[in-house]
Amino acid sequence: MTASTLIDRYHARDPRALARALTLVENDAAGSADVLRAARAAPHRPPVVGVTGSPGSGKSTLVSALIAHLRAAGDTVAVLAVDPSSPFSGGAILGDRIRMLRHHADPGVYVRSIASRGALGGLSARTLQALSVLEGFAFDWIFIETVGVGQSEVDIAAVADHTVLVLTPGGGDGVQAFKAGIMEIADVMVVNKSDLPGADRVVRELRAAQGLVTSHGPDDWFAPVVKARADQQEGIEGVLNAIRAHRAHLGEAGLHARRHERARFELRAALQDRAGRLVAGAGADLIDRLARGDLSADQAAAELLQ
Structure with a gap:
């Protein structure tokens, strides 16, 4: 299939063309630049919601x-699930068929797993490009779910329009979020499994902690804390309302600024990816000189860049 044919079918909202386009950009294959250009030229810009939090x-x-x-309201949804990479194959350990099986037969839902490929923070440049392809396909909503470990919680804030931090009672999540600085990047905080003991205490702790780290000017956003029981569909409307309220708060200027921050993040991720490939291809002589102390790491990096 030629790139132009693929793009025509993509614009016609053919799901198979979408899958092919995602594969092209994830693998940086021939034609991926044309696909990305077509996707980013599309006028539709759906809400992009990052969902992060600790494992479990x-x-x-x-x-x-x-x-x-x-879906009950008639909206179409895409999910980009960023999974840890297998150290052997480099692919995603968790598959999209394992996640969210209840929606697998719904044509209005598209779930795609993408490997983090060992990227710092768990989000690679390929993640951003796959996101652009999903945006250009004109879904009504896009969700990005991170691996929920390391720095990915902070990185998602540079990628998503709205960042949802998921916490649970009883695990010290609220205190850990405060200590790690994650709370500062959350636009909406969800205390999930709110039927467990301590849920109300976690809500109080989160609200109190926000008062310590967040200024309260007229233009500042105070992230709402929403209780939910996702397995019972409880509190879900409250989560969506909080996201919609944040979108209204940002306005066009705020959303435009976030898209520019995403582009900056993509550039940084692409540079990190290229640097990683340079290191992987470094000759044994250079590594030996560095190990012996004949070169500093800065000098070795300069040689690689040359």
């Missing part, structure tokens, strides 16, 4: 519940 907090369950709620 119920991120996938919450996304599944959000999908069900939005």
